[in-house]
Amino acid sequence: MTTLPAxxxxxxxxxxxxxKLLAFASLIALLVFFSVAxxxxxxxxxxxxxxxxxxxxxxxxxxxxxxxxxxxxxxSVGTLMTFCAVMAxxxxxxxxxxxxxxxxxxxxxxxxxxxxxxxxxxxxxxxPFIATLGMMLILKGLSLVISGTKxxxxxxxxxxxxxxxxxxxxxxxxTVPVPNGVLILFVLALVIGYVLNRTVLxxxxxxxxxxxxxxxxxxxxxDAWKIAIYALAGSICGIAGLIIASRLNSAQPALGLGYxxxxxxxxxxxxxxxxxxxxxxLGTMIGALIMAVLLNGLRVMSVAQxxxxxxxxGIIIAAVYADMLRRRRAAS
Amino acid sequence: xxxxxxxxxxxxxFPGVHALRSAQFDLMPGEVHALMGENGAGKSTLMKVLSGIxxxxxxxxxxxxxxxxxxxxxxxxxxxxxxxxxxxxxxNDLSVAQNIxxxxxxxxxxxxxxxAQLNADAQAIFAQMKVHIDPRAEVRSLSVARQxxxxxAKALSFRSRILIMDEPTAALNEAETNExxxxxxxxxxxxxGVVYISHKxxxxxxISDRVTIMRDGAYVGTVNAADTPIETIISMMVGxxxxxxxVDIPDLSSAPVALEVRGLNRGRVIRDxxxxxxxxxxxxxAGLMGAGRTEVARAIFxxxxxxxxxxxxxxxxxxxxxxxxxxDAGIGYLSEDRxxxxxxxxxxxxxxxxxxxxxxxxNAIGVLNEAALEKTARDYIAQLAIRTPSDRQEVRLLSGGxxxxxxxxxxxxxxxxxxIFDEPTRGxxxxxxxxxxxxxxxxxxxxxxIIVISSELPEVLRLSHRIAVMCxxxxxxxxxxxxxxxQEEIMRLATLKHRSPEExxx
Ligand SMILES: Nc1ncnc2c1ncn2[C@@H]1O[C@H](COP(=O)(O)OP(=O)(O)OP(=O)(O)O)[C@@H](O)[C@H]1O
Ligand SMILES: [Mg+2]
Numbered sequence: 059m060t061t062l063p064a065x066x067x068x069x070x071x072x073x074x075x076x077x078k079l080l081a082f083a084s085l086i087a088l089l090v091f092f093s094v095a096x097x098x099x100x101x102x103x104x105x106x107x108x109x110x111x112x113x114x115x116x117x118x119x120x121x122x123x124x125x126x127x128x129x130x131x132x133x134s135v136g137t138l139m140t141f142c143a144v145m146a147x148x149x150x151x152x153x154x155x156x157x158x159x160x161x162x163x164x165x166x167x168x169x170x171x172x173x174x175x176x177x178x179x180x181x182x183x184x185x186p187f188i189a190t191l192g193m194m195l196i197l198k199g200l201s202l203v204i205s206g207t208k209x210x211x212x213x214x215x216x217x218x219x220x221x222x223x224x225x226x227x228x229x230x231x232x233t234v235p236v237p238n239g240v241l242i243l244f245v246l247a248l249v250i251g252y253v254l255n256r257t258v259l260x261x262x263x264x265x266x267x268x269x270x271x272x273x274x275x276x277x278x279x280x281d282a283w284k285i286a287i288y289a290l291a292g293s294i295c296g297i298a299g300l301i302i303a304s305r306l307n308s309a310q311p312a313l314g315l316g317y318x319x320x321x322x323x324x325x326x327x328x329x330x331x332x333x334x335x336x337x338x339x340l341g342t343m344i345g346a347l348i349m350a351v352l353l354n355g356l357r358v359m360s361v362a363q364x365x366x367x368x369x370x371x372g373i374i375i376a377a378v379y380a381d382m383l384r385r386r387r388a389a390s
Numbered sequence: 391x392x393x394x395x396x397x398x399x400x401x402x403x404f405p406g407v408h409a410l411r412s413a414q415f416d417l418m419p420g421e422v423h424a425l426m427g428e429n430g431a432g433k434s435t436l437m438k439v440l441s442g443i444x445x446x447x448x449x450x451x452x453x454x455x456x457x458x459x460x461x462x463x464x465x466x467x468x469x470x471x472x473x474x475x476x477x478x479x480x481x482n483d484l485s486v487a488q489n490i491x492x493x494x495x496x497x498x499x500x501x502x503x504x505x506a507q508l509n510a511d512a513q514a515i516f517a518q519m520k521v522h523i524d525p526r527a528e529v530r531s532l533s534v535a536r537q538x539x540x541x542x543a544k545a546l547s548f549r550s551r552i553l554i555m556d557e558p559t560a561a562l563n564e565a566e567t568n569e570x571x572x573x574x575x576x577x578x579x580x581x582x583g584v585v586y587i588s589h590k591x592x593x594x595x596x597i598s599d600r601v602t603i604m605r606d607g608a609y610v611g612t613v614n615a616a617d618t619p620i621e622t623i624i625s626m627m628v629g630x631x632x633x634x635x636x637v638d639i640p641d642l643s644s645a646p647v648a649l650e651v652r653g654l655n656r657g658r659v660i661r662d663x664x665x666x667x668x669x670x671x672x673x674x675x676a677g678l679m680g681a682g683r684t685e686v687a688r689a690i691f692x693x694x695x696x697x698x699x700x701x702x703x704x705x706x707x708x709x710x711x712x713x714x715x716x717x718d719a720g721i722g723y724l725s726e727d728r729x730x731x732x733x734x735x736x737x738x739x740x741x742x743x744x745x746x747x748x749x750x751x752x753n754a755i756g757v758l759n760e761a762a763l764e765k766t767a768r769d770y771i772a773q774l775a776i777r778t779p780s781d782r783q784e785v786r787l788l789s790g791g792x793x794x795x796x797x798x799x800x801x802x803x804x805x806x807x808x809x810i811f812d813e814p815t816r817g818x819x820x821x822x823x824x825x826x827x828x829x830x831x832x833x834x835x836x837x838x839x840i841i842v843i844s845s846e847l848p849e850v851l852r853l854s855h856r857i858a859v860m861c862x863x864x865x866x867x868x869x870x871x872x873x874x875x876x877q878e879e880i881m882r883l884a885t886l887k888h889r890s891p892e893e894x895x896x
Contacts, residue, residue: 258748258756261741268734275693275731276745276800277717335736 129334172292267334429791
């Protein structure tokens with residue numbers, strides 16, 4: 059009764075892939091443009107600077123991607139990153155504990171804060187925007203309170219700066235001294251990409267964003283999964299906190315506000331839908347790279363900082379518009 | 391008389407799907423023309439071409455003898471073509487009148503809206519339809535049937551000469567269906583041409599003048615409704631004759647009770663409902679729309695809170711506070727509203743089928759076994775004859791009936807001991823319906839307890855070993871299944887207001 063074979067060989071849904079392709083093409087175009095425009099652009103040192111600049115925003119964007127795919131939003135990623143950095147300072151510098159404890163502590167603090175955000179959203183039914191806006195301010199305040207508004211330096215923990223600025227790869231292949239912060243970003247992207255596409259948690263991320271009620275009625279404990287997703291995002295912010303503190307060799311309590319918007323921008327440029335249910339880590343990585351390349355390229359071409367911000371805004375709108383156009387074409 | 395519509399050689403491809411293969415259709419003024427075919431035959435697609443939503447890849451469309459190309463819904467409206475979609479598309483937060491005239495609101499100076507005029511215009515349309523709906527009511531507060539009426543009013547407000555209705559009665563009860571038919575007959579008398587899509591065979595004879603049958607995206611034939619036996623139409627649809635399924639009521643007196651519900655209450659919608667189902671039994675739930683059957687199912691399943699009530703599974707009282715508790719206790723619920731409650735439409739077939747049972751397809755750290763998931767999904771695609779290019783197709787791109795089959799697949803996969811089917815065959819074609827009946831009977835024979843909620847009495851009668859009837863939140867009686875029970879008896883209990891079950895059975 060069917061003329062179609064019951065199941066033809068698997069065809070990947072084209073939608074997400076096309077947006078990624080588009081984003082990737084834009085990235086290449088930007089690279090080509092800046093290389094032609096400025097001979098300094100393609101220097102190894104400059105490429106490494108771009109990657110270095112991507113590492114913090116990229117990690118935060120990965121955290122934001124998880125939450126956004128569930129149909130939520132996390133405005134607290136930036137200040138949570140700072141809070142985790144400050145807590146690392148408290149553990150390592152103020153309490154003088156060993157380095158591994160500081161690393162685990164910072165990530166655990168991130169996970170706990172994520173759990174709180176997740177609980178506010180899932181159990182208390184506070185809209186994610188509001189819940190994480192509140193968390194954003196609370197964490198910003200707490201960072202200042204705990205640190206006494208002064209930076210905490212890591213001078214007593216010699217290995218700490220190696221987390222971000224050391225180069226494991228450089229030790230093995232001296233010609234490409236990729237800093238560890240960048241290595242962490244790429245490893246994390248691979249891991250979370252795998253989690254999203256190959257694990258139960260990832261599947262529920264997409265399912266929650268697509269139709270939460272249907273998932274609940276499938277007998278899934280949606281609240282618990284949502285909290286788990288926010289907690290995972292929080293612990294990733296902890297990693298970002300370690301990277302940035304290590305790079306600055308200090309926890310700067312006043313830093314953090316505004317980072318959430320850059321992270322969300324990278325996610326959106328990468329084709330993840332703010333409505334939830336659609337998105338990818340690969341896209342987010344490309345999005346973060348586009349932003350970093352753009353800012354770096356403009357700087358190399360000596361464009362004023364003010365204009366760099368203007369261009370970033372334009373890129374976000376252009377990226378989302380391109381996505382809209384593509385979807386409209388796909389729908390007809 | 392020239393034809394209102396003539397479509398010939400219409401072709402339409404979607405990625406991986408050849409949805410229409412040189413399809414044809416025509417419509418006369420003042421006729422109700424039924425369009426029939428199995429799930430995924432291309433009925434909705436053909437009508438979306440006519441209403442400008444899809445552009446055909448080939449073929450011609452003529453309206454009143456003029457070749458036209460219809461570039462969008464607005465162009466269709468301008469040609470007098472109105473469509474009421476299979477899935478209702480109203481804005482729940484707006485009022486009835488605001489919905490009807492969305493985008494065409496009467497204005498006063500300085501762009502202010504003229505709400506009084508808006509409501510009066512809506513009122514005028516309802517008067518013409520001879521229905522009473524308050525134009526100021528919020529659409530959310532209306533029953534599905536009333537929402538349907540609003541959709542019709544919206545289509546009429548464009549002064550449509552051609553009105554397409556895609557499964558309008560899928561969610562309507564008998565009385566509401568009659569009301570709808572009265573409206574359709576009124577329109578026909580005024581010379582409107584109506585395209586009527588439905589899977590309910592009995593309606594075709596009652597309302598339509600001609601029937602066009604489609605299969606696999608192609609035109610099969612057009613017949614007169616009055617002098618063509620239903621069996622002929624069915625065999626044209628499915629390409630073979632269907633055997634009938636009969637109830638064969640097993641003796642279950644010694645079978646253990648699988649589920650017992652005692653003193654279930656929830657506000658005014660569920661009042662003191664109690665019943666039990668044995669292993670291997672199919673218990674039908676009949677009643678009019680709004681009798682509280684879905685509410686009972688949702689309360690048992692933990693989807694809604696309940697005020698009181700005991701749920702005993704296999705002799706053990708279970709505390710069920712969430713759907714997860716229910717599933718853990720071995721109870722599955724297939725919602726009547728697949729779009730909102732049954733499916734993650736943006737995800738693919740494989741993900742949806744696996745939704746209830748991911749734990750089974752993952753290892754200790756939660757990594758999914760995609761190969762096993764794929765195999766399972768493909769097995770169900772084959773077993774239930776789900777029409778999809780692959781298990782990676784997004785569910786929203788499947789036809790309505792095929793979406794329903796995916797909901798069924800995901801619960802079959804979960805393998806619950808007690809399964810509650812809420813309107814399981816809504817929007818499903820005759821062939822697949824028979825398949826689902828057989829499946830339910832096989833599940834029961836396997837020792838599962840099955841509860842079937844259905845608004846189609848023939849369906850309840852054909853399937854159930856016993857029939858529970860509800861009215862206004864009360865259980866008004868439980869009748870034996872089989873040929874001994876008549877539709878009249880069920881209807882009597884279904885309309886029995888404010889009396890206790892004891893009296894009803896006396
Ligand atoms: N936008 C789309 N993209 C891809 N495939 C589609 C799309 N719309 C419909 N199809 C496919 O085209 C075929 C015909 O679908 P259509 O909705 O017209 O069926 P139907 O006859 O209305 O079925 P039902 O009775 O189940 O509503 C189906 O195989 C469906 O999966
Ligand atoms: Mg259809």
